[in-house]
Amino acid sequence: MKIGLFFGSFNPIHVGHLIIANHMAEYSDLDEVWFVVTPHNPFKKKKSLLDDHHRFQLVLRATEDYPKLKPSNIEFGLPQPNYTINTLVHLKEKHPDYDFNLIMGQDNLYSFKKWKNYETILEHYEIYVYPRVSEKKEAPELLSHAKVHFVQAPIVEISSTFIRKAIKEHKEVKPLLPHTAWIYLDEMNFYK
Template identity: 85%
Template sequence: MKIGLFFGSFNPIHVGHLIIANHIAEYSDLDEVWLVVTPHSPFKKKKSLLEDHHRFQLVLRATEDYPKIKPSNIEFGLEQPNYTINTLVHLVEKYPDHEFNLIMGLDNLISFKKWKNYETILEHHELYVYPRVSQISDKPELFTHEKVHFIEAPIVEISSTFIRKAIKERKEIQPLIPHKAWTYLDEMNFYK
């Protein structure tokens, strides 16, 4: 089975995440897309994150109705802060019959050479890249790499940061969050 790994803090998950994940699941050669809830990114401050199990619960609820999109808490048991290469090694050992690939935005491809062991990742895994609004003038060499695939997914400019701020300001943002995840957020009074 060919799996696409879509990493994120999902703090909270929103319809933009689902639109991209669903589009890639339906319009690429991937069999499933796993939304990997990241406990702590080496590039983000942990204090701004909801607890891991709450963010996983949001992703679980948001993906219930999408058979090709699965939530994953695989990184919760790994040493923190974690790096993508460690997660990939762990997944390959745990699921030897699956082929794992990365899903990322164009901005991540541009900075991909800064990732820990990026050469090893490219040697063993493919990258599925979706567009972002920002345009770039010079295309890095990885744009033509044989393991990099560009997916013409819809461009969705919604951010979890915007959603957290809007909730705190008591704005109505229900349409931006999958209904089952919104219900959980609302019940738990998160971000208020």
């Protein structure tokens, strides 16, 4: 089975995440997309993150109606801060018959060479890239790399940062969130 790994803090997960993941599952050769909920991104400040368990719950609820989309808390048990290469190695050990691949926004190709062991990732894993509106320019050699595949997914410019700020300002954000995730956020009074 060919699995696409969609890493993120999902703080919170929003409809843009679902649109991209579903598009990858339906319009590429990936069989499933796993939302890998990241406990702590080495490039982000931890204080703005909801508790790991709550972000996983949001993803779990948001994906329950989509058989090809799965939540994953695989990184919760790994030493922190964690790096993608460690997760990939761990997943391969745990699921040797699965073919794991990365999913990332086109803007992330710009900083991909800063990732720990990025050469090893490129050597052993394929990368599925969705378009993003960005001023950043990708590294030219990555654009034509044999392991990098561009998927013409819809461009969705919704950000979790915008949603958190809007909730704090008492704005209506329900249309930006999967319904079940919105209910959980509202019940738990998150980001207010």
